[in-house]
Amino acid sequence: MKTNFLISAFCVAWCSITPVCAQQSSADKAQAALFQELQQKDSLLFDFIFNSCAINKLQTVLSKDFVMLYDNGLKDSTTPQSYDSYIANIMKGCDKKRKNEGTSMRREVVKGSLQVFNVTQDIAVQTGVQRFFTVSKEGTATLVEESKFLRNWQQKKGEWKMITETDFKIDHNPQGVSDRYVPDAYVPASEALYNTVVELDSLYFDTYNNCKMDKMAALTADDIEFYHDGGGLTTSKKDLIASIQKNICGKVTRILSPNSIEVYEIPGYGAVEVGYHSFRNSSEPGESHPSKFITLWRFKDKQWQMARVVSLH
Structure with a gap:
């Protein structure tokens, strides 16, 4: 103990007289x-x-x-x-x-x-x-x-x-902060219906991304209702397609978020599709943050058509 004390005292004394310290x-x-x-x-x-x-x-x-x-x-x-x-x-x-x-x-x-x-x-x-x-x-x-x-x-x-x-x-949701309900992992009740709606989604947004307006019109119901949390409600099929052709065609690409689609049957009507997607504008870098969408697909006269859409950003 005495030796350690003397060494410490020496170091303090040395530091007090050197320019380095x-x-x-x-x-x-x-x-x-x-x-x-x-x-x-x-x-x-x-x-x-x-x-x-x-x-x-x-x-x-x-x-x-x-x-x-x-x-x-x-x-x-x-x-x-x-x-x-x-x-x-x-x-x-x-x-x-x-x-x-x-x-x-x-x-x-x-x-x-x-x-x-x-x-x-x-x-x-x-x-x-x-x-x-x-x-x-x-x-x-x-x-x-x-x-x-x-x-x-x-x-x-x-x-x-x-x-x-x-x-x-x-x-934005630090661990332990929110008691928000988290649902169980989605499992399709009908694999066949799920695959059908996923294919319909792919077909429709192929028309959206590649300006296939005639095919888009065929997949869109005449009484379409399109709800957008920013743009409001559109009920004119003609105006909706014209707006997409003017503002989207060749400018914006839709990207489906992987494994985000859920499909639920509506007996006697068709099915509801829920999912997430993002968009890439050709004049801007990157792509938008994924946002939620809800689509009602109606099966009538042996034909599937998009009848109602809710787009949330």
Whole structure:
């Protein structure tokens, strides 16, 4: 024990008189100071956004050329948001808050996840894990999102400002948060009916993807009802096909999500098809996030036709 004590005392004494230890100590202090400063800026940012709505103070944290980047997984392209758009969204939220509308939000950084790295003297990277909560009027907080973030900070004239943030590994249903019902794995009641409807789906969207308008018309019922959660209701077969020819033909490709189709018989009528699909626009990168669709196929006069469609995005 005495020997160990003497060695430790010697090391402390040696460090106190060498320039190497002095430099290390100085660097550690600078790193700790930077960590605290960026941590405080992080806290201020979300106080301005969710609590004080001090929009005019955001410029003390964000650079004027700030860009927010949202990761959409391996399948889809990253979505950028400009400074002006980011601020506009915050202002909308604050307006709703002043009118006592909308949902109150709270954000926290997972304890121990925050890290800061110096890239150069004037560039730093900050990473961490964050959680977002909705807060009821009674004060009950519900976790609704968990994600990782990576920020680039730049120092100009002695002031650190954020120039980019990337949110990734975004989980909108963190484990243990939701008690939402999860159904058992789908098993077709009739293999033959399932195969028939899957083939009908393939035939119809071959006409959609390849501009086969005559075949599309043959597969579409004269009394078609097409419900779209963005575009509303269309009940004219002629208008529906004309719209597809004008806006979709040669421009948009539909992609069926693998193994997503479920088929249920409707005795005396036909069958209902439920599934997920995405779309690729030839003028845009990537493809849309998979969305749900419901199709009623009617079997009449020995012919299958699409009679009702519900398209949800």
